[in-house]
Amino acid sequence: MARPLTIAAAQMGPVARDDSRAEVVDRLLALLTEAASRGAELVVFPELALTTFFPRWYIEDPREIESWFEPEMPGPATKPLFDEARRLQVGFSLGYAELTTDDNGDTHRYNTQILVERDGSIVGHYRKVHIPGHEANEPWRPFQHAERHFFEPGTDFPVWRCFGGLVGMAICNDRRWSETYRVMGLQGAELILIGYNTPLYYVPDPQQNALQAFHNHLVMQAGAYQNGAFVVGVAKGGIEEGVDSLAQTVIIGPSGQIIAQCLTTGDELAVAKVDLDYTDFYKKTLFDFDRYRIPEAYRRISDQRGALPPP
Ligand code: ING
Numbered sequence: 600m601a602r603p604l605t606i607a608a609a610q611m612g613p614v615a616r617d618d619s620r621a622e623v624v625d626r627l628l629a630l631l632t633e634a635a636s637r638g639a640e641l642v643v644f645p646e647l648a649l650t651t652f653f654p655r656w657y658i659e660d661p662r663e664i665e666s667w668f669e670p671e672m673p674g675p676a677t678k679p680l681f682d683e684a685r686r687l688q689v690g691f692s693l694g695y696a697e698l699t700t701d702d703n704g705d706t707h708r709y710n711t712q713i714l715v716e717r718d719g720s721i722v723g724h725y726r727k728v729h730i731p732g733h734e735a736n737e738p739w740r741p742f743q744h745a746e747r748h749f750f751e752p753g754t755d756f757p758v759w760r761c762f763g764g765l766v767g768m769a770i771c772n773d774r775r776w777s778e779t780y781r782v783m784g785l786q787g788a789e790l791i792l793i794g795y796n797t798p799l800y801y802v803p804d805p806q807q808n809a810l811q812a813f814h815n816h817l818v819m820q821a822g823a824y825q826n827g828a829f830v831v832g833v834a835k836g837g838i839e840e841g842v843d844s845l846a847q848t849v850i851i852g853p854s855g856q857i858i859a860q861c862l863t864t865g866d867e868l869a870v871a872k873v874d875l876d877y878t879d880f881y882k883k884t885l886f887d888f889d890r891y892r893i894p895e896a897y898r899r900i901s902d903q904r905g906a907l908p909p910p
Contacts, residue, residue: 692712712794820857
């Protein structure tokens with residue numbers, strides 16, 4: 600193994616609306632510590648890991664909205680996680696609701712995944728690009744999915760050189776869009792870290808309910824294979840505030856094969872020691888982009904929606 604890396608996918612069970620940050624961080628610390636004891640160098644936590652999935656309610660009170668967001672990272676509640684990770688020399692990726700102010704003093708609210716190296720240094724932030732659900736309150740729904748009320752979209756898919764390779768991140772709905780993996784694949788991504796909170800009940804089309812687990816692995820296995828990358832998909836699952844959410848956390852190889860998978864819907868680790876050089880078996884053969892891709896052809900057909908007359 601030329602570039603070994605031991606990865607732990609740290610699945611979480613439900614987080615209740617009134618669980619404190621301290622209670623949740625204690626669970627993250629337990630997962631981190633167990634992962635370190637099993638040799639993990641990188642631990643991946645789910646989307647919005649610090650709180651319940653609050654977009655399931657249409658919240659309008661500005662003070663309550665703000666209570667779901669982190670104005671600093673690390674902050675007082677999350678500093679123990681950063682400190683322990685640094686002490687154990689374990690890096691991690693953590694999903695949370697980010698409140699940030701830009702250089703013009705404007706406030707922004709993102710659905711964010713942060714990446715932290717083994718020395719405790721912050722490598723970067725990914726801000727969710729594909730924000731699903733709806734903007735306005737839709738009281739007809741059994742529960743809301745009002746992410747578009749709470750978050751503004753990110754604008755790119757960065758890839759960073761860290762953990763001995765090229766690492767990118769995505770969040771939940773991003774994993775369903777093939778561009779997510781390809782934009783990072785074109786940057787050479789060898790490892791893509793994805794957290795998700797996915798209700799098993801898909802309100803706009805309940806026919807898809809029975810296909811949630813299938814679609815979840817389908818898109819991540821395809822994204823991994825078609826870009827010759829490892830993909831780690833980590834759930835916050837189980838019945839959270841009455842909403843049954845998908846678990847099925849996995850670590851997937853560049854072949855598209857599932858290497859490790861969680862069995863439960865609660866706090867559980869899936870751990871795998873991988874070799875990042877293994878990505879060459881796909882990046883330098885079938886998916887040698889420089890040799891086989893024809894970008895000019897794609898540009899001509901890149902967005903043909905509406906180009907053809909309706910049937
Ligand atoms: N959740 C969902 C996801 O893309 C969703 C939205 C729910 C899509 C159920 C399809 C079915 O997995 C988030 N948080 O993006």
